[in-house]
Amino acid sequence: MTLDLTGITSKAALHQLFKEQLGFAEWYGPSWDAFWDSVVAIVPMPPVLMLTNWEEFARCCPRDMEILRRVIQDYAEEMHPKQIVLG
Template sequence: MPVPHLTLDLRGLTTKADLHMFFKRELAFEDWYGVSWDAFWDSIVAIADMPIILTLQHWQDFAAACPRDMEILRQVVADYNDYMPGKRIELDPPA
């Protein structure tokens, strides 16, 4: 049974590699997981036992350092919220 709510603090993450390795550790992704948005998508929709609500806080450091990847993350969040009924990823505060 998935955890009802999990909050992850992204403060201080300023590279794509650091963000992905943080997600790998905190969301218990498979060993093969690497620095890839495709692998992230596969993991959150089909492999990892995701919480019902995942809140990402303090994402602003990452957004400032990696604006292109932050846009990808925003799109992944939107797609996930459309694709996974009953589950959500939220950016706090909203982007």
């Protein structure tokens, strides 16, 4: 599965995209803890989630991009062979 992050310039917009495209619960909010819980235990994730055109988000939200990179790394370790990748 591929998610195109073109035009995503805020943490809230990124989490809204995740919520809509990955089928997160209605109560899901823009939180990295909620994202982790959702991808690890709540929603069925694809074998590979590719995030494309993420560079604009990284420029606009460098702190959240750093967190996302750590989440991606932790996810690879915890959920192997499933993975989230930047493409």
